[in-house]
Amino acid sequence: MAEERTDLILDIKNLKVVYKTDMEVVEAVNNIDLKIGRGKTLGLVGETGAGKTTTALSILRLLPAVTGKVLEGEIHFDGQNLMEFDEHFMHAIRGNRISMVFQDPMTSLNPVLTVGDQIAEAISLHNDQLSKEEIDRKVEDTLSMVGILPKRKSDYPHQFSGGMKQRVIIAMALCCEPELLIADEPTTALDVTIQAQVLAMMRELRERLGMAMLMITHDLGIVAQTCDDVAVMYAGEIVEAGTVEDIFTGEHHHPYTVGLFNSIPNLDSRASRLKPIPGLVPDPTNLPKGCVFSPRCEHCTEICRQQRPETVTHGTHSLRCHLFAEKKEGGAAHE
Amino acid sequence: MENTTNTAAAVDNSEFSFKRASQAKEIWRRFRKSKGALIGLILLLIIVGVLLFAPLFISYDAAIESDFANVLAKPSKEHIFGMDGYGHDIFARIIYGGRTSLTIALIATVTSCLFGSALGAIAGYFGGWVDSLIMRSLDIFMSVPDILFTMAVVVALGANAVNLIIALTLAYFSNYVRLVRSQVLTLSEQDYVEAARAGGSGNARIILKHIIPNAIGVIIVNVTLNVAKIIIYESTLSFLNLGMPPPQPEWGMMLSEAREFMRPAPHLLIFPAAAIVLCACSVNLVGDGLRDALDPHLKS
Ligand SMILES: Nc1ncnc2c1ncn2[C@@H]1O[C@H](COP(=O)(O)OP(=O)(O)OP(=O)(O)O)[C@@H](O)[C@H]1O
Ligand code: SF4
Ligand SMILES: [Mg+2]
Numbered sequence A: 001m002a003e004e005r006t007d008l009i010l011d012i013k014n015l016k017v018v019y020k021t022d023m024e025v026v027e028a029v030n031n032i033d034l035k036i037g038r039g040k041t042l043g044l045v046g047e048t049g050a051g052k053t054t055t056a057l058s059i060l061r062l063l064p065a066v067t068g069k070v071l072e073g074e075i076h077f078d079g080q081n082l083m084e085f086d087e088h089f090m091h092a093i094r095g096n097r098i099s100m101v102f103q104d105p106m107t108s109l110n111p112v113l114t115v116g117d118q119i120a121e122a123i124s125l126h127n128d129q130l131s132k133e134e135i136d137r138k139v140e141d142t143l144s145m146v147g148i149l150p151k152r153k154s155d156y157p158h159q160f161s162g163g164m165k166q167r168v169i170i171a172m173a174l175c176c177e178p179e180l181l182i183a184d185e186p187t188t189a190l191d192v193t194i195q196a197q198v199l200a201m202m203r204e205l206r207e208r209l210g211m212a213m214l215m216i217t218h219d220l221g222i223v224a225q226t227c228d229d230v231a232v233m234y235a236g237e238i239v240e241a242g243t244v245e246d247i248f249t250g251e252h253h254h255p256y257t258v259g260l261f262n263s264i265p266n267l268d269s270r271a272s273r274l275k276p277i278p279g280l281v282p283d284p285t286n287l288p289k290g291c292v293f294s295p296r297c298e299h300c301t302e303i304c305r306q307q308r309p310e311t312v313t314h315g316t317h318s319l320r321c322h323l324f325a326e327k328k329e330g331g332a333a334h335e
Numbered sequence B: 001m002e003n004t005t006n007t008a009a010a011v012d013n014s015e016f017s018f019k020r021a022s023q024a025k026e027i028w029r030r031f032r033k034s035k036g037a038l039i040g041l042i043l044l045l046i047i048v049g050v051l052l053f054a055p056l057f058i059s060y061d062a063a064i065e066s067d068f069a070n071v072l073a074k075p076s077k078e079h080i081f082g083m084d085g086y087g088h089d090i091f092a093r094i095i096y097g098g099r100t101s102l103t104i105a106l107i108a109t110v111t112s113c114l115f116g117s118a119l120g121a122i123a124g125y126f127g128g129w130v131d132s133l134i135m136r137s138l139d140i141f142m143s144v145p146d147i148l149f150t151m152a153v154v155v156a157l158g159a160n161a162v163n164l165i166i167a168l169t170l171a172y173f174s175n176y177v178r179l180v181r182s183q184v185l186t187l188s189e190q191d192y193v194e195a196a197r198a199g200g201s202g203n204a205r206i207i208l209k210h211i212i213p214n215a216i217g218v219i220i221v222n223v224t225l226n227v228a229k230i231i232i233y234e235s236t237l238s239f240l241n242l243g244m245p246p247p248q249p250e251w252g253m254m255l256s257e258a259r260e261f262m263r264p265a266p267h268l269l270i271f272p273a274a275a276i277v278l279c280a281c282s283v284n285l286v287g288d289g290l291r292d293a294l295d296p297h298l299k300s
Helices: A052-059 A087-093 A117-128 A132-145 A149-153 A162-174 A194-207 A222-225 A243-248 A255-262 A302-306 A326-333 B001-011 B016-019 B021-033 B035-057 B090-126 B127-142 B147-157 B161-187 B191-198 B202-237 B251-261 B267-299
Strands: A008-020 A023-036 A041-045 A067-078 A098-101 A179-182 A212-216 A231-235 A237-244 A311-314 A317-320
Touching: A008 A052, A008 A212, A023 A052, A023 A212, A023 A231, A023 A237, A041 A222, A052 A067, A052 A179, A052 A212, A067 A162, A098 A162, A098 B191, A117 A149, A117 A162, A117 A222, A132 A149, A132 A162, A162 A194, A194 A222, A212 A222, A222 A243, A231 A243, A231 A255, A237 A243, A237 A255, A237 B021, A302 B016, B016 B251, B021 B267, B035 B267, B090 B127, B090 B161, B090 B202, B090 B251, B090 B267, B127 B161, B147 B161, B161 B202, B191 B202, B202 B251, B202 B267, B251 B267
Parallel strands: A041 A212, A041 A231, A098 A179, A179 A212
Antiparallel strands: A008 A023, A008 A067, A231 A237, A237 A317, A311 A317
16 A cells, blocks of 8 residues: 555555435445556456445546545556546546446447447547548447447447447447456346357457456356456445455355355256345445444354454455454354 | 428428438338328428419519509409408418518527527536526526517517517527426436446537437427417417518418408408418428327337
């Protein structure tokens, strides 16, 4: 935390975000830290309502103007704290150096503009020196990059299938060759075979463009296939983070992560039944006093209910649970 | 081909041509399905054609020069709609009156649409106190009956074409404020607007590129329906002697003058009344057809 690390493209420190409405205050993100190395992909995993999208929108400073507020924290992008810049500066960042792909391809394209026009718009927005012909050529290049015939640029979104729409959206996000791509559940709305195609394409483009990625998902399979690092988010907190190896093959895990793995089908243990995590995600307007996972945790003890655990880091692996508070070995017995 | 007819159907909307061929074709295909809409369109084209080419077959003089020998003459070969109480040719007065009335109505439609839409877009997009300020002022404005307000404007400023347009604009812009505001409120929640913002677009660009093009269909339909209302409203004003100064012919004023001779010479009343009804009906039919033709697209 002492000085800036130049190997990081994104460094989120102690970010706290709330939504303030007339009736209530939703504590959506609670003092999280996230780091993404240049060219690396971080998977952000968690149940619905964990605060994943909120984190993503905070990076682009696109939280709803009236209700969304960043209360604490810094977001360093390429060494600059984004929280200190004005809207004008952010216009130059968005879509140019940081792009975002949204969850639903069906509604993320403007129905009355051709896809070519929409890509051209995204290009010309950040390249005002380009001539019409150059932009046109770039539109065609961008379309072929995502495997769509360039001649389809004059088609409207409704003439494309869901998978192709998502390709177009990814094309728009990548046309200015951003250093960081935020993908918010980019394939949840697609069926499985198309999902695999789109993910393979994203991986390939990531290698080609050398960009970093924040892959938001609740699918651990996607994490295993695409990510270098993983952060597990629960009720606005990062409860466990580390490299893919740490999370998938490491010895010690946060009880919530264990629950996540138990609740997905596993080919190796086909016979054993899925074990969903009992209970519900806590109400973000009224979070538990101690550990946020304590109401659902089978290892819960008195201290868990009273005191919020600190994050304990060993090498690349960090955990936020009382089981691992003193020494990492302390928790092993419980596993 | 489809494009040109559709442009004519929208009467006053050159923006319509921005829709690409495929979409325009699709809209035209649905528009054509409705008999009423087609009849309205044909009537409207005839009316516009007659008014446009009128100077070729009848001179303006016939409308304003008195022929006292023929006062109140019944329709005949020379004067197909007959003569009025001042010995003016009624056909000529309807043609030239229509030219003025329709031009004023069209301009007032466009100005009220532009003014109202701009205010509505600002209120809807920025929300907060801007929205409150615009909408509360509008409430105050709308608490005064339209006709009273318009009369006050014309009386205060004097009766001429420009002031009539101002008065009609003020009477009609509030519809568009509400309409466009509600459109903008729904459209700015759309994912593609969020995506555009994430792509670095600013407010002006989002409004121009994403919100207006998606709201334009609904606005066009409203414009068409409003043209008919404004034609009638304009006639009402001229009926109350608040229209263009005489001897300039106008449909409403012709009705007003015809009252004196209602029994001996009903043709004085029938022809201008028929002109107003015909015009308003055909525009309404086209507007209805357009609304149905655009609707399925808007829902998707
Ligand atoms: N505009 C808003 N106003 C108030 N509360 C909000 C708003 N947006 C999100 N929230 C709340 O903030 C919390 C975090 O939401 P967020 O959208 O970040 O979750 P998420 O992890 O992206 O979930 P999902 O997987 O469903 O997309 C949720 O409890 C949600 O109800
Ligand atoms: S701190 Fe306690 S309640 Fe929370 S996850 Fe760890 S063991 Fe469970
Ligand atoms: Mg989300």
